[in-house]
Amino acid sequence: MLNTRPTDPLRPHFYKYQGAGNDFVLIDNRNQTFQYRDNNLVHQLCDRRFGVGADGLMLLQNHSEYDFEMLYFNADGNLGSMCGNGGRCIVAFAKHLGIIDKQTNFLAVDGPHYAKISEKGNWVDLQMIDVHTISRDGEAYVLNTGSPHYVAQVTALKEMDVFKQGSEIRNNATYKKEGINVNFVEDKGDHLFVRTFERGVEDETFACGTGVTAVALAIAKDQEKTGSQVTEIEVLGGNLRVGFHYDGQEFTKVFLCGPAELVFEGNIR
Structure with a gap:
């Protein structure tokens, strides 16, 4: 049974994940109801005194060629570059939602990523991009x-x-x-x-x-x-x-x- 729940655009449901203390607000946005273009809203949700509190916010969205798409925002409310611990957390989130099982291919801002996840869903191996220049x-x-x-x-x-x-x-x-x-x-x-x-x-x-x-x-x-x-x-x-x-x-x-x-x-x- 899929672990999904309807999202009210005025009262969106969120999940809080952490990976080695790097913490994130995650939202299932496959129905496109969350107003992520509101930078102030994202910033407020990440605020540790006036919001949920997090280092960043992520949206899990549908994609025609991958299991899902990861959209990441920094705590300041702006779209961010790739987040590695965030990528691992969103894989665990996708398993929690029933979208994936033991492995996945998803799309992030820096391109496609492969990941595999433990049976319990609390340990993730995430493939990062190749590095050609230092x-x-x-x-x-x-x-x-x-x-x-x-x-x-x-x-x-x-x-x-x-x-x-x-x-x-x-x-x-x-x-x-x-x-x-x-x-x-x-x-x-x-x-x-x-x-x-x-x-x-x-x-x-x-x-x-x-x-x-x-x-x-x-x-x-x-x-x-x-x-x-x-x-x-x-x-x-x-x-x-x-x-x-x-x-x-x-x-x-x-x-x-x-x-x-x-x-x-x-x-x-």
């Missing part, structure tokens, strides 16, 4: 994993003021116009510890899927780790895993893996 900005790496990312290696990351230093980089002369997500990474030996300042949220988040993906690839390039690799990553909200193949020139078969859990649901007044 550039440098001083000692940092800059790359696009569906969203643009800046990766800087640091020490004593736990004590670092990520909001201050991330905001300064995101708003400097190079990146202010388009914005960039700023990732700080500390190599812990058996895993990487990552903290991220996200554009659109304009704050540090508990996790960033495209961010940890960018970090894993940048560190592999920095350490010249070729072949098939799996990188374990610790974030403030839990743990994620990034798998990929690196031939010394480009990254393919890139997968972002981690939890995706339904927190609660309700109606918006």
